[in-house]
Amino acid sequence: MAIKKNIKFDLPIGGIRAKNMQEIREHFTLEILEYARNGTLVKWLRSRKLEDELTAVQALLELDDDALFSGLCTVFSVSPRQNLLTALAQLRGEFNAAKVDVSPRQNLLTALAQLRGEFNAAKVGIKPREKTLERALSELARSVSIASNNSGLKEDNFLTQAVANTNEKITASLAKWRADVSRQQRNTEFREQFGDSLLVYVCGKVKAGKSSIGNYVAYGHGDPNRSIIDAAEPTPEFFCEAIAEDAKKPEAELTAAELEEKRKLAAQRNLAEQRKFAVGACERTASIQGFKLSGLTWIDSPGLHSRTEPKGELAQGYVDAADLILYSMSSSQPGRKTDLEEIADLLQKGKRVEVVITRCDMTDVDEMMLENWFLKS
Ligand SMILES: Nc1nc2c(ncn2[C@@H]2O[C@H](COP(=O)(O)OP(=O)(O)O)[C@@H](O)[C@H]2O)c(=O)[nH]1
Ligand SMILES: [Mg+2]
Structure with missing residues (x-):
């Protein structure tokens, strides 16, 4: 028995x-x-x-x-009173939990939906203005060239050199304006892929918590399971882009190492199809993943200074076009020299950078070791 x-x-x-x-x-x-x-x-x-x-x-x-x-x-x-008090305490707990769940992310989503409307309204007037600007620049360039060729002055006139110098300066300024305009246009064309949404680019070292933040914004959860993903409203639309040059070569021309890399890239792409960022993944492939949600495009870069750090034009394109760069650092290793250099570089480019410190909820192993060491010694 x-x-x-x-x-x-x-x-x-x-x-x-x-x-x-x-x-x-x-x-x-x-x-x-x-x-x-x-x-x-x-x-x-x-x-x-x-x-x-x-x-x-x-x-x-x-x-x-x-x-x-x-x-x-x-x-x-x-007692019934005790019963009532505990029910009230429980209710308060539920209210607090609901508040935590709703507030920051829900507010962000509402603001983004509003932003999308504003983007669409602003877009209507942009194209004609761009055309007007382009026409004015061409007209100006033409006038300068006519003026410089027809000053009407004799070659030995003391003003001839002064006019030539001034025209040279005007031509140089014009060339700079044109370059600025075409760079701006390239950004606009690049950005058109993202439906003119707010472009947020997240960078930082591997394991700095970049993917977890992205998942949180997408789903309200750092590493969502299938049911959270399926129930998400609004639904984030995930995508993945290869930036390694090798990824574009035909397979027959690839070396074994490149083939391996390509295979990993395919696996990564698969992860994008999972409709979330892989959390805790050791990034070894040069790919850029992101999602679109309402008026937001969110880009999760592979870790900076990782072995296959993306240096391609595409990654640079994202950085240039980004409205906001979130620089993520783990609280266990914040502000390392390379992080600070990277941030300084981004700031010098005139980018708006916000630093996000992750893992603040954790006691680092190093800290614990240090504590033990002090206790022992
Ligand atoms: N406790 C805690 N763990 C975190 C936090 N952010 C990220 N992690 C964990 O840190 C690891 C690396 O995070 P991940 O988002 O993949 O970093 P990434 O390499 O920068 O994309 C994962 O195991 C996450 O679960 C946080 O704020 N607190
Ligand atoms: Mg990641």
């Missing part, structure tokens, strides 16, 4: 682990109902040898939830 073992265990309830009836009474919450239904309460009473209560609870199990709960209140001598 099998012997039933009644191993003692504490009942997690109302934020504590109850060892006796009094602790349950003082921390009584609706959790008790679930414990009664799934058999945990019966096991707990049996393990504590509380025979009378055990019999009473077993007799209640046929009842519906309301009757069962009020019966459990009687068994545990919980």
Whole structure:
């Protein structure tokens, strides 16, 4: 005959682990109902040898939830007032949890939806203005060239050299303006792929928490499971782009190492199809992943200074076109020399950079080792 073992265990309830009836009474919450239904309460009473209560609870199990709960209140001598207070405390906890869930990300989504509307409205007037600007620049260039060729002055006139110098300066300024305009246009064309949304580019070292932040913005969760992904509303649209030059060569021309890299890239692309960023992945492929959500395009760069750091034009294109660069650093190793150099470089390019410190919730192993070392010495 099998012997039933009644191993003692504490009942997690109302934020504590109850060892006796009094602790349950003082921390009584609706959790008790679930414990009664799934058999945990019966096991707990049996393990504590509380025979009378055990019999009473077993007799209640046929009842519906309301009757069962009020019966459990009687068994545990919980007064209706106490009952009310615990219900209120539980409600407050639920409100707080809901608040945490809704506020920052929901606010961001609302702001982004609004932003998309503003982008669309602004776009309507941009094309004609660009054409007007282009016409004015061509007209100016033509006038300068006519003026420089027809000054009407004799070659030995002392003003001839002054006019030539001035024209040279004007021509140089014009060339610079034209270069600025065409760079701006290239950015605009590049940006058109993103539906003119707010472009956020996340960079930082490998394991700095970049992908987790991206997933949080996309789904409200750092590493969402399938059900969170399927239920997401609005739905982020994930994409992946190869930036390694090798990725464009025909397979027959690739070396074994390049082929391997290409295979990894395909795996990475697969991850993009998973509709989230891979968290904790050791990035070894040069690819850029991102998602579009409402008025936002979010780009997750592979870690900077990683072995296959992207130096391609595409990565640079994203950086140039980005409205905001989030520079992520782990709180265990913030502000390393290379991080600061990278940030200084971005700031010099006139980019708006915000630093995000991740893993603030964690005690680093190094800190713990240091503490132990101090204790020992
Ligand atoms: N505890 C904690 N872990 C984090 C945090 N951010 C990221 N992680 C973990 O750190 C590891 C690396 O994160 P990941 O987002 O893949 O970094 P990435 O390489 O910069 O994209 C993963 O195991 C994450 O779960 C955080 O704020 N707190
Ligand atoms: Mg990552």
